[in-house]
Amino acid sequence: MPTITSVKGREILDSRGNPTIEVEVTLADGTTARAGVPSGASTGAFEAVELRDGDPHRYGGLGVENAVAHVNGEIAEAVLGMEADDQTAVDEKMIALDGTENKARLGANAILGVSLAVCRAAAKSSGKPLYEHIGTLLSKKKQKAEFVVPMFNILNGGKHSDSGLSVQEFKIIPFGIVGYAEQLRAGSEIFHTLKKVLEHEGYAVGVGDEGGFAPRLESHAQAFEMIIRAVRDAGYRPGEDICIGLDVAANSFYDAAEDQYALKPEGVSLSRESIINVYREWIQKYFVVSIEDGLHEEDWHGWKLMQEKLGKEAVAWGKPLLFIGDDLLVTNVKRLEKAIAEHSCNAVLIKPNQIGTVTETLRCMELAAKNHMQRIVSHRSGETIDDFIADFAVGTGAEFIKTGSLSRGERIAKYNRLLAIRDETV
Numbered sequence: 001m002p003t004i005t006s007v008k009g010r011e012i013l014d015s016r017g018n019p020t021i022e023v024e025v026t027l028a029d030g031t032t033a034r035a036g037v038p039s040g041a042s043t044g045a046f047e048a049v050e051l052r053d054g055d056p057h058r059y060g061g062l063g064v065e066n067a068v069a070h071v072n073g074e075i076a077e078a079v080l081g082m083e084a085d086d087q088t089a090v091d092e093k094m095i096a097l098d099g100t101e102n103k104a105r106l107g108a109n110a111i112l113g114v115s116l117a118v119c120r121a122a123a124k125s126s127g128k129p130l131y132e133h134i135g136t137l138l139s140k141k142k143q144k145a146e147f148v149v150p151m152f153n154i155l156n157g158g159k160h161s162d163s164g165l166s167v168q169e170f171k172i173i174p175f176g177i178v179g180y181a182e183q184l185r186a187g188s189e190i191f192h193t194l195k196k197v198l199e200h201e202g203y204a205v206g207v208g209d210e211g212g213f214a215p216r217l218e219s220h221a222q223a224f225e226m227i228i229r230a231v232r233d234a235g236y237r238p239g240e241d242i243c244i245g246l247d248v249a250a251n252s253f254y255d256a257a258e259d260q261y262a263l264k265p266e267g268v269s270l271s272r273e274s275i276i277n278v279y280r281e282w283i284q285k286y287f288v289v290s291i292e293d294g295l296h297e298e299d300w301h302g303w304k305l306m307q308e309k310l311g312k313e314a315v316a317w318g319k320p321l322l323f324i325g326d327d328l329l330v331t332n333v334k335r336l337e338k339a340i341a342e343h344s345c346n347a348v349l350i351k352p353n354q355i356g357t358v359t360e361t362l363r364c365m366e367l368a369a370k371n372h373m374q375r376i377v378s379h380r381s382g383e384t385i386d387d388f389i390a391d392f393a394v395g396t397g398a399e400f401i402k403t404g405s406l407s408r409g410e411r412i413a414k415y416n417r418l419l420a421i422r423d424e425t426v
Contacts, residue, residue, distance in 0.1 A: 009071030051107025134395030
């Protein structure tokens with residue numbers, strides 16, 4: 001495999017208009033590949049550090065010139081001459097160079113940009129599709145799996161919009177529809193039908209960070225009812241063709257001092273037990289089959305309790321309810337090991353920028369698979385048009401992918417890439 005001969009970082013803008021990093025890697029055979037690094041708004045406290053400049057006179061302190069300088073300086077010097085197909089060696093070299101537990105010195109955004117670009121360059125140089133190359137990086141050969149199922153975020157709340165809803169994402173999941181192209185069609189048709197429903201009721205139809213609608217609704221119940229109405233009006237059956245998933249992002253409305261969850265716009269403060277009971281009601285009434293970050297990120301016992309109380313509730317699709325750890329796990333093997341030991345969740349959200357390298361992300365994926373946990377590869381609210389995660393989801397055999405709604409180019413780029421991959425793999 002050709003060696004790395006050039007590494008070049010630059011500051012670009014993400015889908016929110018904020019700075020992020022793009023890295024371009026060149027190999028000795030002339031292969032060139034680029035990768036863009038996403039950024040999250042709703043972030044877990046234990047994520048790897050996204051290095052920002054902090055200069056209030058430039059991009060409001062969000063510039064990434066220091067991280068770019070690390071790419072073009074220390075990191076480039078460390079990886080030049082290394083073989084691009086030895087992803088583990090390249091990533092471990094950068095991890096050691098940084099020398100911190102959470103990549104705070106060089107920045108996870110700097111390290112990940114190089115890791116992603118090297119991975120893509122190695123695939124191009126070998127003549128393999130990126131998803132196929134990623135499959136070769138697994139420690140064990142990937143078993144033949146069903147094609148990844150999309151989770152479409154069609155209504156936004158929390159930190160992703162100003163809708164006033166505490167719950168961050170309302171997702172539709174096409175469990176009962178066969179074939180990725182038909183699942184995508186269903187998502188698009190329901191999304192556009194929801195727009196008509198909202199307009200008919202006099203609500204605004206602007207979209208949030210991830211492309212879902214962000215109307216100022218009166219309650220979470222109203223959000224569910226609008227979505228279910230749109231599903232039916234589009235010609236699909238709630239609970240059979242389409243189910244609902246939630247990214248609660250409970251950290252964003254948890255009051256640690258009071259140990260309460262402040263649910264808006266209902267204006268109620270709920271204990272752990274009370275909010276679990278709210279989830280039970282939503283599951284029973286609204287075809288909810290997955291709950292992501294239903295409790296705050298340090299309530300390990302509460303997560304176990306939530307599974308015990310609600311695990312048998314979801315009957316809509318004939319399988320156990322998905323309890324998805326995002327802020328709880330942050331794609332970190334150590335935290336995943338604790339979750340496994342404490343039976344805290346049965347599914348893991350996978351975000352490469354939470355941990356900072358392709359290699360570490362793969363290790364988290366493999367540990368989850370070994371323990372029969374469902375894996376959901378995810379975008380971030382601040383995205384680029386880079387479609388790496390589409391190939392990553394297929395290459396690793398992930399069960400699900402969530403990459404936003406059926407609008408905004410940075411979201412659609414991933415869904416369209418999956419269409420191309422599906423054509424190549426059938």
